[in-house]
Amino acid sequence: MTLLKSLKRRGWLLVGAAACGVVLAGAVATFGSSARAGVSLEERKLPMKFGWVACEPNCRGWVSAVGIITADTPKDFEEFARGRQLGGATVVLDSSGGSVNDAISLGRRFRNLGLLTTVGVTQLNRGGQDARPAVASEAYCESMCVFLLLAGKKRYVPEAAHVRVHQIWMGDRADDARAASYSAQDLMIVERDIGRLAKYTFDMGGAGDLLSLALNVPPWEDLHELDAAELKLTNLVTTNLVADVLPHVDVSAPAMAELAPKTQDRFGEPEQPQPAKSTKTAEAVMPTGGVAAAPAVSSQK
Incomplete structure (x- = not known):
């Protein structure tokens, strides 16, 4: 309940169903056990955290x-x-x-x-204190994570990673979207935010195909996983060489069937405060791997 209250925000949500995440990188990346996957899944349920992973002297390191x-x-x-020199990281x-x-x-x-x-799961302290950190390539990057991926000046997606997309929707009505009712103001808000997302996509060098694929997946269907051809078609991938984003790091896929069960995740919020007439407040519900509670909605100026 505390987590749900802390995630109250305004706006539309990207909604969909799937096991998700984004992961990558490392000397020789393998999962020690399914327990490690469970830890990663739990971390994906929490607000985003950033960490610097050092792998010197032969590797600059990366941001997790x-x-x-x-x-x-x-x-x-x-x-x-x-205080950090992150340019080009x-x-x-x-x-x-x-x-x-x-x-x-x-x-x-x-x-x-x-x-x-x-995309990848960072792994630390593998095989002793002197072992270099690594990144496992079987991971999930869903919904707005895909558009963060697009922000990279160079972008690499390993074969074992899962990149999934879906529509924008009202967060307070995503659980039963077809049975819900919508006002003209609701339609205005979602069209406004689709416009913002479209401009961002083109500003980042993405293709209209990315928006088309995402906006064709309603909230009552599973997320659409982009295959290798679609990753190139949408311009999400700009290089096939991991060395272009993680020099001196080998990437390998763990021998695991799945990192997380398929459940619906619903998120979304605005870029900046909007006038009261065009604002919605929604509660972000539990992401992949948890049972979602019904989100609350209220107005916010």
Whole structure:
């Protein structure tokens, strides 16, 4: 309940069903056991956290970004970035998605810093104290995480990773979207936010095909997983070489059937405060792997 209250935000939600996340990178990346996957799944249920992973002397290191994008995430990133030389660094994503407009804001900050992006699960302290950190490639990047991936100046997605998309929807009506009623103001808000997402997509160098694929998946269907051809068609992938985003790091897929069960995750929020007439407040419900509670809605000026 405390977590749900802390995730109250305004706006539309990206909604969908699937096991998700974003992960990658490392010397030789393998999961020690399914327990490690469980830890990653639990982390993806929490607000996004950032961490610097050092792998010197032969590797610069990377930024680990794990969890849900909330209205606090852009601010949290600024606090993390303060005093660090992050220009041109790589962000390894492991996320179920989250706030629409806050993801847009964070993505623009990524691009301004010239960051590179990929999908993966960071693994630390493998095989003893002197072992280098690694990144496992079987991971999930869903909903607005996909648009954070797009923010990278260079973008790499390993074969074992799962990148999934779906529609924007009203968070307070995502559980039973077909039975809910909608006002003209509701339609105005969702069209406004689709416009923001479209502009961001093109500003980041993405293709209209990404929006088309995402906006064709309603909230009562499973998320659509992009295959290798679609990753290229949407321009989400700009390189097939992991060395372009993680030099001196080998990436391998863990021998696991699945990281997480398929359940619906619903998130979304605005980029900045909007006039009262066009604002909605929604409660972000539990992401992948949890039982979602019904979100509450209220107005916010």
